[in-house]
Amino acid sequence: MSIQTRRDRERAERERLIVTAARKLAEAEGWDAVTTRRLADEVEYSQPVLYSHFKGKRAIMTAVAVEGFADLAADLRAARTAAAGSDRVLAEVGAAYAGFAERRPVLYDVMFTQAVDLPFATPEAPTALQDGFGELREALRPLAEDDDLEVLTETFWSGLHGLVTLMRHGRLRREDHDRRLALFISRMSQ
Amino acid sequence: MSIQTRRDRERAERERLIVTAARKLAEAEGWDAVTTRRLADEVEYSQPVLYSHFKGKRAIMTAVAVEGFADLAADLRAARTAAAGSDRVLAEVGAAYAGFAERRPVLYDVMFTQAVDLPFATPEAPTALQDGFGELREALRPLAEDDDLEVLTETFWSGLHGLVTLMRHGRLRREDHDRRLALFISRMSQ
DNA sequence: ATCGGATCGCTAGCAGTGCTAGGATCACGG
DNA sequence: CCGTGATCCTAGCACTGCTAGCGATCCGAT
Numbered sequence: 063m064s065i066q067t068r069r070d071r072e073r074a075e076r077e078r079l080i081v082t083a084a085r086k087l088a089e090a091e092g093w094d095a096v097t098t099r100r101l102a103d104e105v106e107y108s109q110p111v112l113y114s115h116f117k118g119k120r121a122i123m124t125a126v127a128v129e130g131f132a133d134l135a136a137d138l139r140a141a142r143t144a145a146a147g148s149d150r151v152l153a154e155v156g157a158a159y160a161g162f163a164e165r166r167p168v169l170y171d172v173m174f175t176q177a178v179d180l181p182f183a184t185p186e187a188p189t190a191l192q193d194g195f196g197e198l199r200e201a202l203r204p205l206a207e208d209d210d211l212e213v214l215t216e217t218f219w220s221g222l223h224g225l226v227t228l229m230r231h232g233r234l235r236r237e238d239h240d241r242r243l244a245l246f247i248s249r250m251s252q
Numbered sequence: 253m254s255i256q257t258r259r260d261r262e263r264a265e266r267e268r269l270i271v272t273a274a275r276k277l278a279e280a281e282g283w284d285a286v287t288t289r290r291l292a293d294e295v296e297y298s299q300p301v302l303y304s305h306f307k308g309k310r311a312i313m314t315a316v317a318v319e320g321f322a323d324l325a326a327d328l329r330a331a332r333t334a335a336a337g338s339d340r341v342l343a344e345v346g347a348a349y350a351g352f353a354e355r356r357p358v359l360y361d362v363m364f365t366q367a368v369d370l371p372f373a374t375p376e377a378p379t380a381l382q383d384g385f386g387e388l389r390e391a392l393r394p395l396a397e398d399d400d401l402e403v404l405t406e407t408f409w410s411g412l413h414g415l416v417t418l419m420r421h422g423r424l425r426r427e428d429h430d431r432r433l434a435l436f437i438s439r440m441s442q
Numbered sequence: 443a444t445c446g447g448a449t450c451g452c453t454a455g456c457a458g459t460g461c462t463a464g465g466a467t468c469a470c471g472g
Numbered sequence: 473c474c475g476t477g478a479t480c481c482t483a484g485c486a487c488t489g490c491t492a493g494c495g496a497t498c499c500g501a502t
Contacts, residue, residue: 108481182423216424217432224414233372234406242407249439298452
């Protein structure tokens with residue numbers, strides 16, 4: 063193996079180090095604590111190295127968001143494949159989605175409100191995003207009827223997103239979360 | 253009238269001036285353009301005056317958000333009272349909500365993602381918020397059945413919020429917006 | 443009419459932000 | 473062993489929200 067490949071490997075490792083450090087720091091102290099100085103300090107390099115890997119701070123956050131989408135997709139897949147009766151699939155997947163947002167609020171935040179420049183609903187969207195959307199689509203396929211499956215999936219996703227977002231921001235009474243979720247799922251199932 | 257009252261009146265006018273200037277500036281150039289310096293320049297006062305009226309920049313944004321909630325409530329009320337058949341009410345109100353978010357994205361932004369410290373779902377929430385929520389509740393009352401009306405309203409609201417938020421952030425195909433809205437309303441109507 | 447006092451709004455500055463230009467340092471190839 | 477090129481750091485820029493402290497202004501009492 064050439065020297066160049068070793069360098070490339072080290073570069074790739076350092077890039078991952080930056081992303082995971084940003085994620086850990088954010089999950090520990092919130093995104094406000096993730097400044098370029100603090101992050102550089104955390105990875106034990108100087109600030110400018112960050113910019114040799116990423117175009118800017120937002121690009122780092124976007125990288126964290128992509129990781130988040132991969133995690134979310136994995137959670138949804140697990141819930142879908144583990145669901146007992148086929149009529150329970152939607153409820154399980156919905157609960158998994160809401161659970162993800164609740165367990166990892168900081169991650170959900172960067173995925174949906176901070177890293178807004180991520181390409182979506184287009185072929186060049188990261189596969190992690192398409193996977194997650196695909197899980198929702200499969201969970202909904204039995205319910206599609208004559209509705210367009212794609213439209214139904216987007217609508218279902220929107221409902222879940224609204225529920226978790228408004229609750230996270232303190233706009234809904236927390237104690238009724240499960241009832242709202244159950245009501246939404248039941249009505250969406252016709 | 254005493255001098256004090258005149259001063260109080262002038263203070264109140266200037267406070268309104270600040271809020272409307274912030275709103276106009278944001279709607280014209282986005283919230284990134286609303287810096288304290290720029291805003292002070294716009295109202296033709298120095299920076300510190302802003303802080304004699306508001307605790308900080310976020311408080312100014314919150315004031316703009318409250319104005320936004322009043323506007324939204326007015327839109328919803330107009331849609332609800334103008335709806336022809338009683339089975340059209342929900343569709344009209346939903347369309348009004350989505351239309352508001354589409355027509356005033358910057359305002360909707362500050363209401364739901366920037367000014368997160370606004371009290372909600374509690375008695376001390378500004379009346380504008382309670383009015384808006386009340387409009388949704390009245391639109392849904394005929395559909396409540398044995399579901400708790402409050403829970404149903406929160407769920408409906410969440411769905412609308414998710415639809416407009418994800419679309420605004422480019423996560424949903426714009427051309428299917430009306431179909432998603434129609435699907436959501438029809439399923440929520442049982 | 444004039445003066446004392448309190449209010450008011452300004453200038454100047456602080457600490458911290460994202461980002462970058464420039465040079466020093468180090469490892470490599472000849 | 474030396475020149476060369478990549479690598480990474482120090483220092484600094486322009487900007488942010490916010491505040492201390494002073495100067496002017498206007499009011500009320502003498």
